[in-house]
Amino acid sequence: MASKKIGKATVKFTNPPFIIGTGTVVGPMEGKGPLAKGFDVVLPDLACGEKTPEKSERKLLEQAANIAIERSGVEKNMIDYYIAGDLLNQIISAGFSARQLAIPFFGVYGACSTCAMGATLGSMIIDGGFSDYILIGCSSHYQAAERQFRHPIELNVKHKAISQYTVTGAGALVLSSSGKGPRLTWATTGKVIDLGIKDPCNLGAAMAPAAADTFVRYMIDTGSTPDMFDLVLTGDLGNLGSELFKELVKDAGYAVGNNYNDCGLMIFDTKTQQVGAGGSGCACPAVVMLGPIFGKLEDGTLKKVLLVATGALLSPLSSQQGETIPGIGHIIVIES
Amino acid sequence: MPSKKAGQKMKKMPKTAQAAQHQKREQRAYKQLVAEKQRKPLYFKNFIVAFVAGGVVCTMGQAILAFFMKQGLDINAAAAPTLAVIILFGIILTAFGIYDEFAQFAGAGAAVPITGFANTITAAAIDFKREGWVFGMGAKMFIVAGPVIVYGILSGVFAAFIKFIIWS
Missing domain, CATH: 3.40.47.40 (Stage V sporulation protein AD)
Incomplete structure (x- = not known):
């Protein structure tokens, strides 16, 4: 009997996991937006010292993950799982960042719903008693997304009024079975x-x-x-x-x-x-x-x-x- | 006599057909809602801006042509260096990341002149250089310009064919 399942598709966590650390890194365009003050790091340019947008995206994700871990006050080796995803083919930002972090890794893809998907899975794992600390992350990069989904970056295309602008940035959070906070x-x-x-x-x-x-x-x-x-x-x-x-x-x-x-x-x-x-x-x-x-x-x-x-x-x-x-x-x- | 399983399947058939029809109706209603909420692009403004911006590019081309003709070339001989110069402009502006900004404003006015064609090749070349000289830039340089070349040649063949029929 699934006691935590409510209705058709909802779960209620009996021991809701605490979000003990978060990390957010954004690009220059987001840094000029109305929420700029709320982010941990605003990068001065899209490249952030890397030669390809794909590498820059990976760097953003790693940076966000490291900030979240640091803020949580948990040692990296105490984190049991790293759940991450991104928009690029074969979720390379997530996979390659996991190589750097060296935490057991679940790669997930839900396009732009990835953050909630990862957080749901992480919470289920914690509430199920399989883990105490889980790191979740996701990222996207304007130029990397533009290259993969649309056109070459410098191409003479007028963006339509209904088309949207891919946010450059990465977010990460650490979930914990105990602690305080939201x-x-x-x-x-x-x-x-x-x-x-x-x-x-x-x-x-x-x-x-x-x-x-x-x-x-x-x-x-x-x-x-x-x-x-x-x-x-x-x-x-x-x-x-x-x-x-x-x-x-x-x-x-x-x-x-x-x-x-x-x-x-x-x-x-x-x-x-x-x-x-x-x-x-x-x-x-x-x-x-x-x-x-x-x-x-x-x-x-x-x-x-x-x-x-x-x-x-x-x-x-x-x-x-x-x-x-x-x-x-x-x-x-x-x-x- | 159909088997029990097949019989059940047949009983289910109308239901799935119903569901499909329901989905179609739902999709049609939703498309209507989207069309209602969606603001129409500013066609008239876009036409004017594209016309003026494209006109400015062409006037520049005309000025360059006039310059070469002043140097003593006839109009046919002057066309080639004019194209070369204006293509070079397109390439340089693309390389400095200016041409796509210009296109945001000018729309088709930036895409239609030959500077736009130069931009499509340069933009792809810059983009795919990251994947190497051969399989990146070499292979994908014409990824946007390719169709223009293919269908350009094809329509040339058609035009020539029609001309051939009419004049012979």
Whole structure:
């Protein structure tokens, strides 16, 4: 009998893991955004001393992981597992950073939902009694993502107003079975939802139904309402996607109010910075959640935050072959 | 007589068909919602900006052509060095990371002139140099420009063919 499972797809942790350390590293563009003060490190340039964007991304992830470990006050060799993922083919940033960290490693892929996915799995492992300390990380890099998913970086392409700007950055957290600080209390794992959007520039619209589906699932499973949260965050839906999300959850009877925001809209100033519909990428929900929002959870300004991290499970190949874009959304709830 | 399993399968058939239809309806409704919420691109403004910006690039080309003709070349002879110079401009601006910024503003005005073509090759060359001279840059330099060349030649053949039929 699965005693911790509530409803159809939600788990309630009986001994909710503590988030004892976080680390966030972001690029220069994010450093000019409205949340700049909430990040641990803002890099002066995209290259950060490396010759390729892929190497720079790896460096970001390693740096974020090291900050999280240092802040947690736990020795590196006490950490049992490292769960990480990123956007690049064969999740090389995660795998190569694990080579450096030398901690037993689970590589995960959930596109931009990776941070919530990793945190859910980590919490399950801890609450299941398999481990005391787990490190979770994810990263994305504007240039590396652009090269893989879109065009050469210097190409003369005018970005569409609905396309999103990949956040350069990395976020990491250390979960622990004991300690103090904010705890990860609930998690809902999303289904893959595809409502037939084909345009790979319009990922917000592709992911919004998945986010709404998981959100409604959480509400039904736990019997909660959206106003029970100080903040409801979606990962990286951008302005069109978050409009659609609001509409979809309203139709389902769980309308979100002023306590709703989207990480992709918070990280940049969409009016003055040229970022199209907002930020996206694995790092987008991770750095917003673990940076400024986590700070507010720690000092008690926020008590209960729900994050729906959203991912678009496409590849350049699948969109070129004319396939629609499957989306996914995973929920984690963090309480101080 | 169908087996029990096959019988169950057949009973299930209409349900899956129903589900498929339901999904289709759901997809159609969602696409409509997206179309409602999505702001239309500013086509008119984009047309004007692209026209003016592309026009400026072409005027520069014309000025260079005039310069070479002043040096005593006739219009056919002056075309080649004009192209070479303006392509060089495109390459230099790409290398310094300026051309893509220009394209953010100018759109098709930056893509259509030959400077845009120079940019596609240079941008790919810079990008893939990281994977080596042969399998990186050498192999992938034409990844964006390739289709332009292929279909450019193809339409040239068609045009020549039509001309051949009409004039003979």
